Amino acid sequence: MISISMLPVWLLDFGGALAMIILSGLCLHHALALARADRESPLAIFLLWFCGALFALAVSRSSGHILKHLLTFFGKKDLWLGLAPYSGSINSMAFIVIASVTLFFNRIETIMERMVRDREKIEKNSQDLFRLNKDIEAVIAERTKAGMALRIAHEVRNPVTIIGGMVRRLLNVYPPEEEGRLKLTHILDQARKLENLVSKFEAVRPESKKIFAPLNLNPIVAEAAESLQAEARAKEVSLIPALSRIPLFFHGNSSLIKIALAHLLRNAVNACAKGNRVVIATEMTAAGCQVTITDDGPGISGEILEVLFDPYRHVNRQSSGLGLPYVKQIINEHLGTVTVTSEQGKGTTILIILPTHLGELTGVAGGTYAI
Structure with a gap:
């Protein structure tokens, strides 16, 4: 059962x-x-x-x-x-x-x-580095081309000027009916052609900004600050972006400007101690687009401040010796200015001014483009 x-x-x-x-x-x-x-x-x-x-x-x-x-x-x-x-x-x-x-x-x-x-x-960083490498190669190529053109123009202009001057003096001496006067006139015409050719070589100079374009500064600053946030958190330093509410347009290269800003921010973060703050702010001023990097770290001594952008004299930087001079070169390429003020024990302020694209075009037209 x-x-x-x-x-x-x-x-x-x-x-x-x-x-x-x-x-x-x-x-x-x-x-x-x-x-x-x-x-x-x-x-x-x-x-x-x-x-x-x-x-x-x-x-x-x-x-x-x-x-x-x-x-x-x-x-x-x-x-x-x-x-x-x-x-x-x-x-x-x-x-x-x-x-x-x-x-x-x-x-x-x-x-x-x-x-x-x-x-x-x-x-993403590899792609950015690839683009940056291409931009740097383009800058170097343009610089090499412009340098060669200016050197050739300089070397050719001197003898052409001498030849033209001597031929003109001989023409003043020869009577109008002399047979040699026609030959001298032909030589003078060829000298004028050489002078025109020299002028074309010199015209290469303003073409060295093909890789520059109208850009909004705020997103570039935001990306540079974001790329340094991990390093700042590791040191317990507050990295605070304070961006302008309006777009800040300028004429330049985003990769180069981002590299320059990231280097300055890294220097500021490395100089600060636990609990310090680094603030990067943007605004539009009468001089152009302004970027201000302020920290409340230990500051920079006057001796170092004087040679801060000198690649040969300043040897006490924490980063590579050519870093800050390279930053200054990038800002100069954009017809801008970078200044540093500091007081030991109270912090450092870095002020960057980038002209707007309209101002940049005026500068190039006026012949102020830096090679």
């Missing part, structure tokens, strides 16, 4: 145990296929380990249930009592493996997400 009443329970237990083994085996099979398809996928590896541990748990637990009923049915319940602790320990180990795999891969997922973000940042 008891056997008949327990039969449905045993059948259900047997069926459930077999179903657990079959379903967990199918999960393991699919997880293995996913892992083989993408061996570098953290999710696929996690599923493989998880399904493997789940399959081991299903086999252990289901086998224990089946074995328990079989031994009980054949009257060997005492034997099951001796095997039960081993079966329970296997189940416990499977549970521990499942929990460990889940917790481990949860941490791995966080690390992988951070690695993906870092890779995106590296790719």
Whole structure:
């Protein structure tokens, strides 16, 4: 009577145990296929380990249930009592493996997400460096071309001027009917052509800003400040952008200006101690677009301040010796100015003025473009 009443329970237990083994085996099979398809996928590896541990748990637990009923049915319940602790320990180990795999891969997922973000940042920085390298190559090429043109113009103009002057003096001496006068006139015409050619060489000078374009200063300053936020947080220094509410348009190159601003901000952050502040502000003034970098750090001594932008005399900077002179060169390329004021113990202020694109065009037209 008891056997008949327990039969449905045993059948259900047997069926459930077999179903657990079959379903967990199918999960393991699919997880293995996913892992083989993408061996570098953290999710696929996690599923493989998880399904493997789940399959081991299903086999252990289901086998224990089946074995328990079989031994009980054949009257060997005492034997099951001796095997039960081993079966329970296997189940416990499977549970521990499942929990460990889940917790481990949860941490791995966080690390992988951070690695993906870092890779995106590296790719973006690589693209920025590539563009900057192209811009610097263009600047160097333009400088080389302009320098060669001016040198050739200088070397040719002197003898042409002498030849033209002597021919004009000879023409004043020769009578109009002399045959040699026609030859001298021809020489003078050729000298004038050489002078025109020299003028064309000199005209290369204003063409050296092809890589410059009208830009809004505010986004460039914001990107430069954002790129230094991690360094500032590591030193527990507050880096605060205070951007103008109106667009500040100027004529220049965004990569070069960003490099210059980032270098100045890095110097300010490195000079500051825990709890100091660095504020970078922008505004439009009568002189043009203004960028002010102010910090409340230790300041700069007067001796260093005098040679701050001198690549040959100033050797006490924390960064590379050519950093600040390069910054000054970039600002000069944009027809701007950079000045530094500082008082030891009270901080440093860096003031950058960049003319608007209209002012820049006027400057070039007036011949003030710096080579």
